[in-house]
Amino acid sequence: MNIRVMKFFIEESIISLKQNLLMSLVSIFTVGVSLIVLATFTLLFINVNGAIRNVSNNLSVTTYLEKNITMAGISKVQDQISLVAGLKGVKFIPKEDAWRQFKQKFKYQSDVMNLVAINPLPDSFVIKLSSIVNVDTVVKELRLIDGIADIRYGKVVVSKIRKFVQIFNYGGTLIVCFLLLATFLIIINTINLTILAKRKEVEIMKLVGATNNYIKWSFILEGFIIGFIGSLIAISFVNSVFKIVTLNMQTYYPFISLYSKNVNLFALSGLLVLIGLSIGILGSTISISVLLKSLIKK
Amino acid sequence: MIRLRNVTKIYNKTYTAIHRLSLHISKDEFVFLVGPTGAGKTTLLKLVLRDILPDSGNIYIDKVKTREFSEKQVSKLRKNIGVIFQDFKLLNRTVYENLAFVQKIQGEKKKKINENIERVIALVGLENKLNFYPYQLSGGERQKASLARAIINSPHILLADEPTGNLDPDASWEIMQIMSKINMSNTTVIVATHDKTVVDLMRKRVIAMHGGSILRDQQLGSYHEY
Numbered sequence: 001m002n003i004r005v006m007k008f009f010i011e012e013s014i015i016s017l018k019q020n021l022l023m024s025l026v027s028i029f030t031v032g033v034s035l036i037v038l039a040t041f042t043l044l045f046i047n048v049n050g051a052i053r054n055v056s057n058n059l060s061v062t063t064y065l066e067k068n069i070t071m072a073g074i075s076k077v078q079d080q081i082s083l084v085a086g087l088k089g090v091k092f093i094p095k096e097d098a099w100r101q102f103k104q105k106f107k108y109q110s111d112v113m114n115l116v117a118i119n120p121l122p123d124s125f126v127i128k129l130s131s132i133v134n135v136d137t138v139v140k141e142l143r144l145i146d147g148i149a150d151i152r153y154g155k156v157v158v159s160k161i162r163k164f165v166q167i168f169n170y171g172g173t174l175i176v177c178f179l180l181l182a183t184f185l186i187i188i189n190t191i192n193l194t195i196l197a198k199r200k201e202v203e204i205m206k207l208v209g210a211t212n213n214y215i216k217w218s219f220i221l222e223g224f225i226i227g228f229i230g231s232l233i234a235i236s237f238v239n240s241v242f243k244i245v246t247l248n249m250q251t252y253y254p255f256i257s258l259y260s261k262n263v264n265l266f267a268l269s270g271l272l273v274l275i276g277l278s279i280g281i282l283g284s285t286i287s288i289s290v291l292l293k294s295l296i297k298k
Numbered sequence: 299m300i301r302l303r304n305v306t307k308i309y310n311k312t313y314t315a316i317h318r319l320s321l322h323i324s325k326d327e328f329v330f331l332v333g334p335t336g337a338g339k340t341t342l343l344k345l346v347l348r349d350i351l352p353d354s355g356n357i358y359i360d361k362v363k364t365r366e367f368s369e370k371q372v373s374k375l376r377k378n379i380g381v382i383f384q385d386f387k388l389l390n391r392t393v394y395e396n397l398a399f400v401q402k403i404q405g406e407k408k409k410k411i412n413e414n415i416e417r418v419i420a421l422v423g424l425e426n427k428l429n430f431y432p433y434q435l436s437g438g439e440r441q442k443a444s445l446a447r448a449i450i451n452s453p454h455i456l457l458a459d460e461p462t463g464n465l466d467p468d469a470s471w472e473i474m475q476i477m478s479k480i481n482m483s484n485t486t487v488i489v490a491t492h493d494k495t496v497v498d499l500m501r502k503r504v505i506a507m508h509g510g511s512i513l514r515d516q517q518l519g520s521y522h523e524y
Contacts, residue, residue, distance in 0.1 A: 008402050019390060204387045207349060208447070209376035210403045212369055 012218035013225060016198065023194045024226065030190045031230025031280065032237070034183035035272050039238045041179055045172045046263055052165050059132050059158065063142055064150040065123045074123060077147040081125060084141045086134035091126045095119055122149065132162050184279055187230075191223055191283035195291055202288075203295055212292050219288040220281055227280020228273070235269040299325040299486060300346060300455070305355035307341050307510075315341040317510040318355070323488065325454075328481045330497050331490040332521055333507035339490035340384070342507070343457045346488070347379055348372050359455075377404055380448030380485075382458040386440045388432040393424060393443045396432075397450055404451060418446040421476060437464035445473060449480050456480060458489045462496055470496055494521040 017024045065077060074092070081090055099119040106112070127142075129135060135158050142151055195202075205215055242265065300323040307316040316338045323329055331339040344350045345357055348364045357364045359375065367375060377400075381387075389396050394415060401411045419425055422442040432440055441464060448456055456477065462470035474496050481487045491497060497504060497520060504519030505512055 004405065004407070015391065015395070201389055204389055205399070205403075206373075207347070207376065207381065207383075207387060208400045208403070209373050210399075211373040214403055 008214075009217045009221050013221040016218060016222050017225060019201075020194060020197055023197055024222075027187075027190045027194050027226045028230045028233070031187050031227055031276055032233030034186055035231055035234035035276055036237050038176075038179050038183050038275070039234060039268065039272055042176060042268075043238075043242070043263065045176065048168060049172070052161070052168065055132075055161060059129055059135070059153070059161075061127045061129065061135070061139060061142070061151060061153040063125045063127065063148045064152070065125070065147055066149045067122050069123065069147050073147050077145055078125065080145045081127065081142065084138055086130050086138050088128040088130045090128075093124045093126055095121050095123045098122075098124060132158060132165065135162070180275075183275075187227075187279045188283035188286060191226065191280065192287040192290075194222075194226075195219060195284065195287040199291060199295075202291060206292075206295060215292065216285070216288050219284045223280040223282075223284025224277060225280075226284075227276040227278070230280070231273045231276025234272050234276070238272070239265060239269065299323060299360060300488075301358040301361075302342075302345070303356050303358070305345065305352045305357060307338075307345060307350065308353050315510050316345070316352070319511060320355075321505070321512065321515075323486060325486055326481065326484050328478065328487045328500070328502040329489070330500070330502055330504045330519070331488065331507060332492070332497060332504055333513070335492075336509075337507040338510040339507055340459050341510075343381075343459050343488065343490055346455070347381060347457060348375060377451060378454045380451065380453035380456045382441070382444045382448050382456075382461045384459040384463060386432065386444045388440060388443055388447070390432065392429050392431055393419075393435075393446075394428045396443060396447055400447055400450060414450050418450045421449075421479075422446045423472075438466070438469040441465060441469075441473065445476060449476075449485075452483075453485060456485050456487045458487070458491075460491055461489060462491065462493045467495065471499075474500060497521040 063077075063081070065074065069077070078090065078092065081087070096119065098121040102121060127138070129138060135153065139151055139153065142148060202215055206212075300321075302319055302321040305316055305319045306314065308314050315336075319338070319342070331342060333339055341350070345352055346359070348357075348367060351365060364372075364375065389399060391399070397415045397418065398411050401414060406414070415428070419428060422445055424439060424442050424446065427435060427439060427443070430439075432443070435443065441461060445458075445461065448458075458477065461473055461477070465473065470493060477487055477489065478500070501518045501520075504514070504516050504521070506514040506516075506519075
């Protein structure tokens, strides 16, 4: 393809965009809005997922040891616990520390505290899990260890969170996929309408000798421009809103952590451009190919 | 140069537009196709342009069967045929852009494009309307723009479907004179028309059609048989 032909295609696509300015703007806007919805949902998904992961990360299982356990027994239990898979950390809490913490926690109920003469709390291990999903297996293995008298963890809460994580992961992925499909179909349909509006023009071009390739490339380039400008709109919007939201959250709600702030906005922008361009090019290619096929007369 | 052999064209499997028609048109000839509406004149032009294919029979251009043309060969054929359509079929662009388009697809350079436009636009007398869009032109002017586009690439064949249908007698005559001039520069011209005055004044070959067949084929003919 030489420079003159390239120039021809660029000129043709610009003429075509200008000719149907309203339709072209609608296509660009559709690409932009669809990508904004997609990016917003993705960021929302990342945030909720991050929050759930945070809860999961802080989940701990407390194992209470038998009351009359010796120091050697404690050490043996610790060794056995460390062999259990799926743990992030193990911390030993001596019964004296536990009692001190308990008293500190209930210092305003000193009357009640004074009634308790001896420390009723046992030694314990606080175990952090690498994932909430493994909790049942871990607890099952811990129960087999000699020296452990009781195991406590928020079973109901864990079960609810775990169910929610699973539903959210599957559901979120499904929604993102549907959203991607909807974005794809909406954009293709809009580009299809833009190209169908030029049916008569395409027919004339063919009658005066333009080859299918000449016509096709101009329209593909048009799809490229629509996809590119549309994704630029989406990028500008998402980046600006993201910055404003991050700043406001940090100022007014510092206790709420935004997990999406770790998202590489540059990569997200690149991805949006890639999706915009792919859909623009694919949409115009499909539409113009169908149109050219329909113009073949027998 | 253009030969049709036993050509039949049926639309929607029911309406026979051309029936077993055979015809030969030599290089540089000027031919009028006359006849009532539905006689098959426009269909004949469409067949030569290979806009449609015959149901049976063959069409040869320079001894080559057009039925077997690839998409690229069809484009090449159409680049060598100038067409003036009944409904003008101008792109929704300025006259200049319409004239430039047919040259750009030939790969012409900008300098040559502008020279050609200058030449044909002077010939049809639309020098002041180059930046006008088709909807800003009168019927006659659109026909002239359509003629300018048809001849800008110096085609071997010029097909015209009712080129004077929307014009007053003076403009009709002007268009015919331009086509006659083009014919003299080695272009075969085929004109489908209802314009009796023009046909009678021009004294060219006249092919009278009716019901998809040739009724009369006469050198230096007239619209009606006397």
